[in-house]
Amino acid sequence: MKGLSILGSTGSIGTNVLRVVDAFPGRFEVVGLAAGGNVGVLAEQVARHRPRIVSVADAGGLERLSRLVDLSGLRAVVGREGMVEVATHPDSRMVVASAVGAVGLVPTYRALEAGKDVALANKETLVMAGELMLARARERGVLILPIDSEHCALHECLDGRRPQDVCRLVLTASGGPFRDLPRESFARVTREEALAHPTWRMGPKITIDSATLMNKGLEVIEAHWLFGMPAAKIDVLVHPQSVVHSMVELVDGTVLAQLGVTDMRMPIQYALTYPETWEAAIPGLDFSRAMRLDFAPPDRAKFPCLSLAYRALERGGTAPAALNAANEEAVAAFLGGRAPFPAIPETIETVLDTEPTAGAPALEDVLEADRRARERAREALARRAPAPAAG
Numbered sequence: 001m002k003g004l005s006i007l008g009s010t011g012s013i014g015t016n017v018l019r020v021v022d023a024f025p026g027r028f029e030v031v032g033l034a035a036g037g038n039v040g041v042l043a044e045q046v047a048r049h050r051p052r053i054v055s056v057a058d059a060g061g062l063e064r065l066s067r068l069v070d071l072s073g074l075r076a077v078v079g080r081e082g083m084v085e086v087a088t089h090p091d092s093r094m095v096v097a098s099a100v101g102a103v104g105l106v107p108t109y110r111a112l113e114a115g116k117d118v119a120l121a122n123k124e125t126l127v128m129a130g131e132l133m134l135a136r137a138r139e140r141g142v143l144i145l146p147i148d149s150e151h152c153a154l155h156e157c158l159d160g161r162r163p164q165d166v167c168r169l170v171l172t173a174s175g176g177p178f179r180d181l182p183r184e185s186f187a188r189v190t191r192e193e194a195l196a197h198p199t200w201r202m203g204p205k206i207t208i209d210s211a212t213l214m215n216k217g218l219e220v221i222e223a224h225w226l227f228g229m230p231a232a233k234i235d236v237l238v239h240p241q242s243v244v245h246s247m248v249e250l251v252d253g254t255v256l257a258q259l260g261v262t263d264m265r266m267p268i269q270y271a272l273t274y275p276e277t278w279e280a281a282i283p284g285l286d287f288s289r290a291m292r293l294d295f296a297p298p299d300r301a302k303f304p305c306l307s308l309a310y311r312a313l314e315r316g317g318t319a320p321a322a323l324n325a326a327n328e329e330a331v332a333a334f335l336g337g338r339a340p341f342p343a344i345p346e347t348i349e350t351v352l353d354t355e356p357t358a359g360a361p362a363l364e365d366v367l368e369a370d371r372r373a374r375e376r377a378r379e380a381l382a383r384r385a386p387a388p389a390a391g
Ligand SMILES: NC(=O)c1ccc[n+]([C@@H]2O[C@H](COP(=O)([O-])OP(=O)(O)OC[C@H]3O[C@@H](n4cnc5c(N)ncnc54)[C@H](OP(=O)(O)O)[C@@H]3O)[C@@H](O)[C@H]2O)c1
Pocket: 007, 008, 009, 010, 011, 012, 013, 014, 034, 035, 036, 037, 038, 039, 056, 057, 083, 098, 099, 100, 101, 103, 121, 122, 123, 124, 147, 148, 149, 200, 201, 202, 203, 204, 205, 206, 264
C-alpha cells in the first residue's frame, strides 16, 4: 500500500485523485488530507478514507469540520503549518500537490526535504521556486512527477531518452474560450464566458489562466524546470481538440506525441503508479469515430500573458515568482468582478517590469518577492477603472 498525502483534496484535481485511489482498492492508503475551506466535501472524504491527519485553512474551518464528521483518532491541524504537517507525515510516501497557487509552495518544498516523492499538479510552486525544488529533489533522491496532462505527456515521451537526442518540446494548448474572439471584445468578456472552457473542467483559477493563455506560460516555465530545457527549445501550439497532450521533437526530425482523452484521471494515474503502467479505469480514445487534429501557432499579440511568462523565465531570479503573484492577484480581481479581463496581462506586465533582477533566490527571497509583487499588483489594479457591469 502506497501512503498518500493529498494537498488540496477538495479541489478538481484532489477529488479526481481520490477517484483514482477508489479505482484501485488496496493499492493506496490515504494518510493525509489538506484542504482550504470546503469542509462539506472534506468531511465526506474524512469519513470515507479515515486519514491519520487532516488540515484546513483556519480554526473556524476546523470547528465546522468537527461538527460534520468524527475526528477522533486522527490529528486535525490548521493553516500553513498544518498543511506542512500533512505533507511531511512519516507514513506518506508520496505527496500529491494539488492545492491551487502559491499556498502550496512551502508544504510541497518541505515534502521534498522530507524525502517524499511529489505528484505535482500545483504548477505555481515550480514557477515560483523551480530551481530550489529541483535541488531538494536531487539531494533527497526523490521524484517530482507531473500531473499536468501536457507534462505527463512530455515525461512519457522523454522516458529513457538521452537529453542530447531531444531538440524541442511542444506544449499543446486548447486556445481557451476566446481563441476566435477578436481582441477588441476582450474588455467586455464576463466571468461566466471566461469560465466556459471548451475541453477541460477545472477549478476557476486555472480556467481563467487557460482563457488568457497564462496557463501555457506557467507550463513553459514548469517544463523548463522539469525537463531541463531552455525557453528557446520549448514551443506552444494551439490544438483545439486537446487530443494530443504534448510532443517531443528529436534531433533526427522524429516527433513523438502522446494522445489521450481529456480526463485528468489519466495523468493522475500515471504519476501515482510510475514507473508501472496499470490498466485504466476509464475508456481510452475512440478511433472508430472521425477525428480531426488541428494545430496553429498561438496569437501572442492577442494573448500577451504567454510572452510575459517567457520574459520572466529569461530574466530568472524572482521574476517568475513575481509573474505568478501578479497573475494570482489579477485573476482573483477578475473573478471577483473588480477588474476587466485585459487588466490581467496589464497588471502582470506592470509588476514584472518593476521586479528587481536577482540571482538564484533562497526560499525566503521567493516568499518576499511573492509578497512584494502582490502589493504592487493590488496597487496597479486599484489604479484602474472598475470592471464594466456584465450583460
Ligand atoms: N483542474 C485541472 O484539470 C488541472 C489540470 C492541470 C493542473 N492543475 C493545477 O492543479 C492545481 C489545482 O487546480 P484545481 O483545478 O484542482 O483547483 P480547485 O478546484 O480550485 O482546487 C483548489 C484546491 O486548493 C485548496 N486550497 C485553496 N486555498 C487553500 C488554502 N489556503 N489552504 C489549503 N488549501 C487551499 C482548495 O481547498 P478548498 O476548496 O477546500 O478551499 C482546493 O482543494 C492548480 O495549480 C492547477 O493549475 C489543474
